[in-house]
Structures are given as C-alpha cells and as structure tokens.
Amino acid sequence: MKLKKLSLRTRIFIAMILLVLLASVLIATVAIYQYREETIDYHRQRLERKEQNIKADLKNFMRGPYNTWEIKTENIPYIFKDEIYSTADIHKLEIKLYDLDGSFLMSSKADFKLNKEEKCIDTEILNQVSNTPEHRFVDKNILENETIQSSYSYIYDLKFKPLAILKLPYLQNDNFLSKELNEFLERITYAYLFVLVIAVAIAFFLSKYITKSLKTISDKINATRLERTNERIDIKNASEEISTLVSSYNSMVDQLEESAVKLATSEREQAWREMAKQVAHEIKNPLTPMRLTVQNFQRKFNPEDEAIHLKVDEYSKTLIQQIDTMSAIASAFSNFAKMPAQKNETLNVAEIVKLALDIFNEDYIVFNTNKEAIIAKLDRTQLIRVVTNLVKNSIQAMPEGVDPRIEVYVGSVDNFVIITVSDNGSGVPEEHVDKIFEPKFTTKTSGMGLGLAMVKNIIETYKGRITFTTEKDKGTVFKVMFPKA
Numbered sequence: 196m197k198l199k200k201l202s203l204r205t206r207i208f209i210a211m212i213l214l215v216l217l218a219s220v221l222i223a224t225v226a227i228y229q230y231r232e233e234t235i236d237y238h239r240q241r242l243e244r245k246e247q248n249i250k251a252d253l254k255n256f257m258r259g260p261y262n263t264w265e266i267k268t269e270n271i272p273y274i275f276k277d278e279i280y281s282t283a284d285i286h287k288l289e290i291k292l293y294d295l296d297g298s299f300l301m302s303s304k305a306d307f308k309l310n311k312e313e314k315c316i317d318t319e320i321l322n323q324v325s326n327t328p329e330h331r332f333v334d335k336n337i338l339e340n341e342t343i344q345s346s347y348s349y350i351y352d353l354k355f356k357p358l359a360i361l362k363l364p365y366l367q368n369d370n371f372l373s374k375e376l377n378e379f380l381e382r383i384t385y386a387y388l389f390v391l392v393i394a395v396a397i398a399f400f401l402s403k404y405i406t407k408s409l410k411t412i413s414d415k416i417n418a419t420r421l422e423r424t425n426e427r428i429d430i431k432n433a434s435e436e437i438s439t440l441v442s443s444y445n446s447m448v449d450q451l452e453e454s455a456v457k458l459a460t461s462e463r464e465q466a467w468r469e470m471a472k473q474v475a476h477e478i479k480n481p482l483t484p485m486r487l488t489v490q491n492f493q494r495k496f497n498p499e500d501e502a503i504h505l506k507v508d509e510y511s512k513t514l515i516q517q518i519d520t521m522s523a524i525a526s527a528f529s530n531f532a533k534m535p536a537q538k539n540e541t542l543n544v545a546e547i548v549k550l551a552l553d554i555f556n557e558d559y560i561v562f563n564t565n566k567e568a569i570i571a572k573l574d575r576t577q578l579i580r581v582v583t584n585l586v587k588n589s590i591q592a593m594p595e596g597v598d599p600r601i602e603v604y605v606g607s608v609d610n611f612v613i614i615t616v617s618d619n620g621s622g623v624p625e626e627h628v629d630k631i632f633e634p635k636f637t638t639k640t641s642g643m644g645l646g647l648a649m650v651k652n653i654i655e656t657y658k659g660r661i662t663f664t665t666e667k668d669k670g671t672v673f674k675v676m677f678p679k680a
Contacts, residue, residue: 256282296321324347344365566607620671
C-alpha cells in the first residue's frame with residue numbers, strides 16, 4: 196500500500212538503484228561461485244598431474260639399471276627403498292604403497308607410525324579402485340577446517356599388470372586462491388560503488404526527464420475545464436509513448452471544445468424555453484381574474500343602475516391591479532435576464548448597506564459592522580439589490596407567533612468584504628437546501644422565485660460567493676463574500 200503512494204519519479208529512481216544493486220549482488224555471487232569451481236578444478240587437476248608424474252617416475256625406476264630386484268608386489272619395499280623418498284621430495288607429496296589386497300607396504304615418511312586406519316585400505320575404497328574402469332578413486336576428508344584429498348590408483352609393472360596400490364594424500368591449500376578472490380571482490384566493490392554513484396545520477400536525471408512531460412500533461416489535465424477554452428499541449432522531442440498521450444489529450448481537448456459549444460447552445464435554448472414557460476405561467480395567473488371580472492361586468496352591466504359609476508370604478512381598480520401585477524412580473528424577469536453590468540465604484544460598503552436598510556420600516560432589523568469604513572470597488576445599485584433581496588427573504592421567512600429578529604453584519608477579512616444576514620425564522624427545509632438558488636424555485640405562495648437566483652448571479656459576476664447555514668425553527672444565516680477589488 197505504501198508503494199502505491201510513491202510518485203512515478205520516485206519509483207523509477209528506486210527501481211534503477213535496486214536494479215544496479217541486484218546486478219552487483221548477482222555478479223559477486225557468480226564470481227564467488229566461479230572462483231570456487233576453479234579452485235576445485237585446480238586441485239583436482241593438480242592431484243591428477245602429481246599422480247601421473249609419480250607413477251611415471253616409479254615406472255622409470257623399475258625399468259632402470261638401478262633396480263636389481265624382481266618386479267613383483269612382495270618386493271615393492273625393496274625396489275623403492277630409496278627411490279620413494281627422492282620422488283616424494285621432488286613432488287612435495289607423501290607417497291604410500293599398498294598391495295592389491297589393501298595391506299600396507301611402505302611410506303615416504305621415515306618416521307611413519309602405522310595406526311589402525313593405515314594398516315589397510317577400507318574395503319569400500321578397495322572395491323571402487325578394483326571395479327571402476329579407471330581403477331582410481333578419490334576420497335575427501337575435512338580435518339580441522341582443511342580439506343584433504345586422497346587418491347587411490349594402481350601401479351602397473353612393465354607388462355601392464357597391477358603391481359600395487361598408490362595412495363597420495365593431498366592437502367588443499369586455498370590461501371593463495373582465497374587471497375586472489377578477496378582482492379577481486381575488493382576491486383569489484385570499488386567498481387560497483389562507482390557504478391552506483393553514476394546510476395544514482397542517471398536515475399535522478401532520467402526520472403526527472405520522464406516525469407517532466409507527465410507532470411506537464413497532469414497540470415494541463417487538472418486545469419481542464421468545460422466552461423472555458425483549454426490550451427493544447429506542445430512537447431518537443433518527446434518519446435513515442437508521451438507523444439501518443441499528448442495526441443490523445445489534444446484530441447480530447449478538441450472534442451471537449453465541440454461538446455462545450457453544443458452544451459452551451461443546448462443550455463441556452465433550454466433556459467429560454469424554461470423562461471418562456473415561466474413567463475407564460477406567471478402572466479396567465481392575473482389574466483384569469485381579469486377575464487372573470489370583464490365577463491361579470493358584461494353580464495351585470497346596466498346603464499340605468501344608480502350605482503353604475505361605483506361599479507365601473509371597482510372594475511377599473513381590479514383591472515389596474517392585475518395589470519400592475521403583470522408589469523411587476525415582466526420587470527422581474529427582465530431584471531433576472533440581464534447580466535449585471537460591472538459599474539465599479541469605490542464605495543464604503545458599510546455605509547451603503549446601512550442606507551439600503553433605511554427602506555425597511557421593521558424595527559427588528561439590526562445593523563452591525565466591525566469597521567466604520569470598509570472600502571471596496573463594487574456597483575452601488577447591485578450591492579443594494581443584494582442586501583434588499585436577502586433582507587426581504589428573511590422577513591418573509593418569519594412565522595407567526597415568533598418575536599422576529601434580523602441582523603445584518605458587514606465586516607472585512609483580508610481582501611474580502613463579508614456581509615451576513617441572519618434571522619430567527621423557520622429555516623430552510625432539508626429537502627429545499629439544494630434548490631434554494633435555482634431560478635423560479637420558491638416556497639412562498641406569492642413571488643416568482645427569482646430573488647435569490649438573481650443575488651447569486653450578481654455575486655458570481657463579481658467573483659464572489661454566497662453560502663448559507665440553516666436550522667429548522669431556529670433561523671438561517673446567509674453569508675456573502677466579495678473581493679475588495
């Protein structure tokens with residue numbers, strides 16, 4: 196799990212270092228194994244050479260002029276009485292001779308004392324010598340951390356008949372080869388350390404080179420947005436894989452651009468359809484009572500009626516009231532449809548908000564600020580519109596039987612202006628929280644649900660944001676944040 200959290204650059208770096216270390220260990224292991232095999236072959240071949248040379252010397256002596264004894268097994272101690280010492284001295288190896296039954300005959304050591312193990316050759320070894328085609332056997336023993344090889348083989352007479360068994364004890368002296376191995380490992384360790392340093396440098400720059408292109412692509416992908424024009428990636432001298440990835444991203448950007456245009460067109464068409472349906476619905480509401488009023492006046496109209504002037508006056512007032520309603524509907528939709536024009540002025544936000552509250556007669560509206568002068572560049576009319584809409588929304592949220600209180604606060608934090616409007620009304624129901632800023636959504640029997648949508652539209656135009664917190668039957672707090680410039 197921890198490995199998954201590592202970046203690609205770190206993984207490449209670690210992988211290359213581990214690869215070098217693994218290669219170093221493998222090469223060192225192979226070198227040690229090779230040295231050991233060479234040591235074994237060296238001692239085996241050396242013993243074979245010694246054995247062949249000693250046999251040749253003994254055979255030459257038997258056929259030479261100094262031998263006056265008949266060549267047979269029981270005369271071996273007499274034949275090689277003096278020759279065995281000089282031969283052993285020349286080859287620096289102890290020589291022991293046994294008869295064909297394995298009984299001891301003689302040794303090159305003058306002070307040799309026969310022990311139980313040396314009286315005769317072990318039966319198993321004797322069988323190996325007599326039954327193998329080479330008539331030769333090598334026995335290995337480890338004594339006090341030293342390896343001793345003992346070769347057993349036949350000595351033949353001049354007619355190539357077995358005469359005796361030759362035993363050559365050979366002590367493997369590995370000091371020289373061990374020293375050579377240690378020197379080799381020391382040299383190769385220095386070489387590996389040098390290679391490791393080079394590998395670290397190469398791994399660092401290579402991983403940086405590989406991930407640089409990937410980071411560029413990652414940054415571009417993270418910055419990709421549907422609502423704006425996205426830049427294509429242009430990486431020169433990239434590898435085939437990176438080029439393929441860049442081409443795929445650029446193709447995606449082109450397709451995204453086309454989809455964004457189609458989506459924007461579709462959204463505009465859908466928005467106008469919804470707007471038209473809403474306008475038609477809202478206009479039909481006052482038309483129905485107007486129609487009923489006209490039909491009723493037509494049915495009951497009597498020129499001779501004494502109260503005819505009073506009835507005409509009531510009829511006119513009803514029509515004018517409905518016409519004003521239609522005019523208000525048209526104005527509301529017109530205001531919502533217009534994008535707020537950014538007529539930035541240097542304003543004292545605290546002063547403007549306080550002036551905006553003067554149009555309300557409710558004495559439970561309280562104004563607070565942490566500074567007398569909070570200067571920002573905003574549009575005066577739109578700022579007033581935001582405040583009045585939020586306050587009206589709080590007033591309309593007040594249920595009956597509650598001592599109402601609305602608090603408007605203006606403050607400044609860093610480079611932002613903060614406006615909060617809090618009330619102790621009924622709160623926003625949980626099922627309406629996600630819809631509160633949607634156009635034409637309203638929980639009131641009157642109104643068109645455009646107030647908060649228009650406020651949100653104005654705030655976002657100035658790169659600000661609006662949020663709210665609410666609690667059922669305890670109230671709601673709307674928080675607006677504007678950048679000062």
